Amino acid sequence: MINYKQLHHFWTVARAGGIVRAAERSGLAPQTLSGQIATLEADLGVSLFKRQGRGLALTDTGRVALDYAEEIFRLGDELEEAIRSRASGRAVPFRVGIADVVPKTIAWLLLAPSMKLPEPMRIVCREGKFDALLGELAIHKLDVVLADGPMPPNMDVRGYSHKLSESTIGFFATPSLAATLQNGFPHSLNGAPLLLPGGEAAVRGPLLRWLDAAGLRPHIVGEFDDSALMRAFAEAGAGIFPSALAVGEQLCRQNAMVHLGDAAGVVETYYAISVERRLTHPAVRAISAAANEGQKPG
Template sequence: MLKLRPFDKIPVQQNVDPVLSKHPEAASRSIEVKAMLNYKQLHHFWIVARAGGIVRAAERSGLAPQTLSGQITTLETALGVSLFKRQGRGLALTETGRMMLDYAEEIFRLGTELEEALRSRATGRAVPFRVGVADVVPKAIAWLLLAPSMDLPEPMRIVCREGKFDTLLGELAIHKLDVVLADRPLPQNMDVRGYSHALGESTIAFFATPALAATLKKGFPECLDGAPLLLPGAEASVRGPLLRWLEAAHLHPRIVGEFDDSALMRAFAEAGAGVFPSAARVGEQLCRQAGLVHLGDAGGVIETYYAISVERRLTHPAVRAISDAATAPAPRGHPESC
């Protein structure tokens, strides 16, 4: 069963340096900073930090290098901190500068989102909800997770992009996406500022066409020994646990196909090319719509699904709808009823 949990009641993993905890003096100046922060200067800092230098920032923004340099100097003086340091011929962010960039990214992302929402409301247009779905996530699972975003009072226009996990994270980092759905959390070693929110999980079951199932003479799981098997590709987080489960059960199926794309693997399974593993939560759908039969479950093999965002406290109405829906119990039903 797919067990959904609200974002606010689960641990959140983050990839952000805890600078304030290392520099309590910065926290002690927080009240003073509130009065001094100039958002125009902050915007100029943000432009330079993202460009990696004043000259490149000037070329991209059309502003004079002297203007950008002067604004950053004024900002550093007002805050009493150094935001950049010399590195070769260019500039590199200080630790405080990296912290400042984290906040600036969030501030200007929210500003852009607010402008889009206001324009959409004024014109009656649907608010865009840009979602990246890792290609290893079953499409039926992605629909279950995203469906609540389609039932909001405000009109929502969902824009789904499917792709490789790393590619989608890159688009999330530059705010081309609002959220990424994946079968793993954000890796700690990735240079992406973001947060991983566990959405839910499902056990894994095996399915086959009736014709193929009829050729498997033994009961489950022994019927998998020597059977043609379709496997998710190396990037799927569930692949390793599945292989270990087969090894522990002393089962040696014939691997006839490996697929990065879960939909393509399902298409091969529906054509009778082999037995294939999928989330038990969507088992009834596989049996009813695709005409497959449920062979059995891989006991102890769990696939967990995550929403990865650039914000810790989720503000986009569609993402909040997904979070709220996580409090509702999943519909009952098990592949064994197929």
Template sequence: MINFKQLHHFWSVARAGGVVRASERSGLAPQTLSGQIATLEASLGVTLFRRQGRRLVLTETGEMVLSYAEEIFRLGTELETALSSRATGRALPFRVGVADVVPKAIAWVLLAPSLSLPEPIRIVCREDKLDRLLGDLAIHKLDVVLADSPLPPQMDVRGYSHKLAESSVSLFATEALAQTLKGEFPGCLHEAPLLLPGPDAAVRTPMLHWLEDRRIRPRIVGEFDDSALMTAFGEAGAGIFLAPSLLAEQICRQHSVRRIGEAPEVVEAFYAISVERRLTHPAIRAVSRAR
């Protein structure tokens, strides 16, 4: 059976980047830390570190053990927080990062199940670029990140992507703008003013390919990193804009626009990205179960 005290010493050294630095942070002698790690390696029958000049670097096995250790000790911290919140009657914090390309209404639909839990939950939402949110997720400043794509493979972040929902894309316009369009959908989009999501949005490239395949060339009059800002411009009549079809009724009602057509081949998916393989935070589990 794994000695969790020794595992914690290994985790501390790996995170600190060396025995001396971990010793300074923990107050334990370097010899004590080295001895504990050597005992752990002997009991597991593996090598966790190798020397590279004067530095200690993780072996491939060490990298794997570290990923498990991070999850184990993160769960321990989360358990303490949950028990403390329950004992004091305080709401359990649920820290969510929302990528700025995710429509606000979609974020609400995905997160709403967490508000129906028997234990009180306090949602703390932060909106930003996906890469910055993933950086905060990696150091446990966030519990989960909502995004329109899985964890990018080039990101140096250990994480897992859980698909929550997917939807085709529809296009919307004000009544006044819709009246100026010529012909049937989708041909009416040719040379019509179009608002597009920015280059970070996963749906942008499939939408452009969909238009190109049909030889439709709209006039792109605006590009927006923030989906809410794109919708605001669309509501003002600046151009046709796109949004998930599952929000069509809500968008038409709230923004006084009409749906002019649907692109069923263009599918937008939404993910919860977490640092854990198995979801343990009760709010994240509620969000995942509702998909």
């Protein structure tokens, strides 16, 4: 059985980038750290480090071991936090990053199952750019990131994408704007003022291709990285609002919008991105389980 104390020494040295630096941070003697790592390597029958100039570098096996060690000690911290919270009656923190292209209504629908757990849960939401949130996730400041796309393959961050749900994209307008549109949908989009999600939104490309394939030429009056800002412009009557059906239909129920029609075949897909291949946080498991049971935003 692996010696977790030795594994922790290996983890400390790997993260510090060398034995001397790790010794300064941990307060242990360099000889102690070196001896513990040598014992671990002997027990495992592998080399975890190799000499590189005057320092150390991880071997391929060492990088694999570091990935597992990161997850082991992160889970240990999470376990300790959960037990302390339960013992003291405090709510378990659930730290969520929400990419700003994800509509607020969708975020709520996706997160709602986490609010129904028997143990008290305190949700902490952070909104921002997708890549910045992934950086927070990588250093365990977030438990999960909600986004409109999977983990980019070129990101130097270890993470796993868990598909939650998808929604067809519809077009919505205020009653006053809808009354001015000529012809039936989709021809009514020709020359009409249209709001578009910004370049970071995964649905932007498919939406533009759908318009082009249909031979439609709307007048693009605004582009928005923030979905809430685009919605605010739409509610003010600035332009037609392309949106997931769940969001637009909610506005229709409030008599703020009219549903013009749908972009057939254009869907927005939502993901939970975690540093775990196997979900362990109870709130993230609840979200994933609800999605697997077919509870879709739209």
